[in-house]
Amino acid sequence: MSHSQLHEAEYYEILDQEEQSIQCHLCPFECIIEPGETGQCSARKNIAGKLYSLTYGMTDMKIDMIEKQHVYHFFPNSRAQTFATYNCNLDCDYCSMPDKIHMDPETFTGKRFAPDQAVMFGSASGSRVISFGEAEPLISFEWVRDTAKLAKERGLKILIRTNGYFNEQPVREMLEYVDAVTLDIKNLDDEGYSKNCRGGSFDHIKNIIKIIFASGKLMEFHMVIHEGLNNDANAARKFAEWVRDEVSLEVPLHLSRLIPVYRTKDFIPTSKELLEAAYKAAKEVGLHYVYIDGIPEHDTLHTYCPNCNELLIHRNSYATEVRRVSLQGYCNKCQTKLNVVLS
Numbered sequence: 001m002s003h004s005q006l007h008e009a010e011y012y013e014i015l016d017q018e019e020q021s022i023q024c025h026l027c028p029f030e031c032i033i034e035p036g037e038t039g040q041c042s043a044r045k046n047i048a049g050k051l052y053s054l055t056y057g058m059t060d061m062k063i064d065m066i067e068k069q070h071v072y073h074f075f076p077n078s079r080a081q082t083f084a085t086y087n088c089n090l091d092c093d094y095c096s097m098p099d100k101i102h103m104d105p106e107t108f109t110g111k112r113f114a115p116d117q118a119v120m121f122g123s124a125s126g127s128r129v130i131s132f133g134e135a136e137p138l139i140s141f142e143w144v145r146d147t148a149k150l151a152k153e154r155g156l157k158i159l160i161r162t163n164g165y166f167n168e169q170p171v172r173e174m175l176e177y178v179d180a181v182t183l184d185i186k187n188l189d190d191e192g193y194s195k196n197c198r199g200g201s202f203d204h205i206k207n208i209i210k211i212i213f214a215s216g217k218l219m220e221f222h223m224v225i226h227e228g229l230n231n232d233a234n235a236a237r238k239f240a241e242w243v244r245d246e247v248s249l250e251v252p253l254h255l256s257r258l259i260p261v262y263r264t265k266d267f268i269p270t271s272k273e274l275l276e277a278a279y280k281a282a283k284e285v286g287l288h289y290v291y292i293d294g295i296p297e298h299d300t301l302h303t304y305c306p307n308c309n310e311l312l313i314h315r316n317s318y319a320t321e322v323r324r325v326s327l328q329g330y331c332n333k334c335q336t337k338l339n340v341v342l343s
Contacts (some may be wrong), residue, residue, distance in 0.1 A: 055087055
């Protein structure tokens with residue numbers, strides 16, 4: 001990798017000037033990095049006593065319907081210019097793109113995009129939303145922040161899909177440029193995170209959730225359901241109770257089927273019965289918007305008014321149709337304010 005491709009990282013400190021050791025403060029792993037080494041994410045490297053982001057501008061681009069990011073309440077049925085970044089600070093057993101999260105940035109031969117180039121493609125695509133996700137976008141914090149800031153200045157909306165395992169200060173800074181967040185819930189305790197994702201803390205992530213919610217950004221949760229992950233109907237109920245008590249009944253929850261990949265290749269895909277039991281548990285707690293993702297044509301794909309039960313947004317495998325929601329986000333039948341963003 002030539003030094004012209006390097007971008008000095010933020011959120012780090014020099015521990016020893018003479019030994020050139022530094023500590024990264026982007027995420028709670030707080031990696032101490034010696035010269036020539038990278039942190040746990042393999043994306044931030046100590047070069048001569050300075051920390052550099054190796055993944056600045058490293059991304060794949062595509063245009064997707066926004067629902068593919070497990071987002072149902074933010075510009076439904078719109079196209080999103082999606083930037084798929086590389087590398088992650090977690091290593092989950094059921095990751096659908098293990099090659100992308102374990103990429104050695106110094107062997108990357110693809111094209112890197114400057115923020116203005118990325119925004120140009122986003123504008124030219126006709127998309128209203130720029131989405132960052134697939135691996136873990138906040139690992140490429142500086143590039144995502146710079147791109148999001150420029151995109152906002154040009155009138156685009158910003159969506160980020162994240163695992164939420166990052167320190168408070170960079171999250172607060174990123175939220176200045178973000179309109180919506182999808183947060184992937186891996187487990188409900190630290191033991192589960194350690195077992196299934198090689199690290200992480202649900203207690204820490206709960207604090208980040210509260211920060212995101214307090215910022216006023218639209219937020220949706222996504223959780224993979226499977227007995228082998230200890231994410232069953234009881235886990236769905238427990239999480240829904242926490243959301244009810246500590247966040248809001250209005251935050252949507254997506255429950256997904258496990259597709260056996262990576263270290264879960266020997267697992268059986270999540271049964272329809274378990275997904276429906278998890279859905280029922282979360283609804284019994286009182287969450288207004290719960291969805292089962294991954295079962296085509298299932299009734300739980302649709303959005304209903306939490307007050308009058310009017311069908312507001314109809315979804316199937318091919319399209320999403322907004323039927324009874326005003327541009328201001330109200331139910332057209334009973335005028336209840338909804339947690340839906342259309343404009």
